[in-house]
Amino acid sequence: MKKNESISKPHVVYLRLNSYYIGYMKVKYGVPCLFPAMSALNLCLERYLINNPTMRLITPFCYSEAAFHAEHNGTLSLENAPRLTAEQRAAYLPITIPDEIIRGSGSVSTSATWQLSAPGAKMLRKQVKRDFWIAFSDFYEDCRYRAQRQNNTVTLDEAISDFTSIYNIDMKESDTIYRNWFRLQKSMKAEIEDRRELMEKQSGNVLLYTE
Incomplete structure (x- = not known):
């Protein structure tokens, strides 16, 4: 150039x-x-x-x-x-x-x-939200898996603390992330149950082994 x-x-x-x-x-x-x-x-x-x-x-x-x-x-x-x-x-x-x-x-x-x-x-705001929570969920699961392999435990608070630090998020947002995580978990549980009921209805079979 x-x-x-x-x-x-x-x-x-x-x-x-x-x-x-x-x-x-x-x-x-x-x-x-x-x-x-x-x-x-x-x-x-x-x-x-x-x-x-x-x-x-x-x-x-x-x-x-x-x-x-x-x-x-x-x-x-x-x-x-x-x-x-x-x-x-x-x-x-x-x-x-x-x-x-x-x-x-x-x-x-x-x-x-x-x-x-x-x-x-x-x-796009919805997609950003989805991207964020997938990233946090993956991070939390990685933390728990690593801790388990080391005969240790990790709390949700600890995972949030490290996650906010990595992404330069103000620590004052930790409580909001904590509350929204539980709201998301509740919403996801309801969606999973709805999908399972729909599968049973469409197939005419019952899910016996994954209750």
Whole structure:
């Protein structure tokens, strides 16, 4: 590359998330986040990207790059600019978007005015949540397996403490993660029971050995 050639900076969208999700995502996917091409996160991102050149408010959970920085750049009127405090801005995660995406008409170039639609922001937030809890579940299981092999034990509190440390999550979020873990376990148990009942109904057989 020639010295006078400039490298174009990738465009991003800003997605609002809980602080512990943001800490996890930044460590795992970088800043701004760059998702693996074929991951569920990236597929969801590409599917729901839309161009919003007028930068009207579509959803408070996602802003385009241009809209997020509009107040500082003076490019929007005050009624359209996302009047966010520094604390509120910290609740948004920058996520890299592709330079081009495929639509029905072919390849379309993105820009700083592209963002997620309202359904897209909802879906991507759901995917981030799923990614986080799968990672924590795997980490907790690894901790318990390792402890068992060493004739030791590990508590949920200990696993959460190390997990938050690894992903630069504020320790004050530990209680929230602890409570949400039990809510998730309860929800998963109900889903498993529903799936088992559906399998029995569809097959006409009874699950005898895995009660």
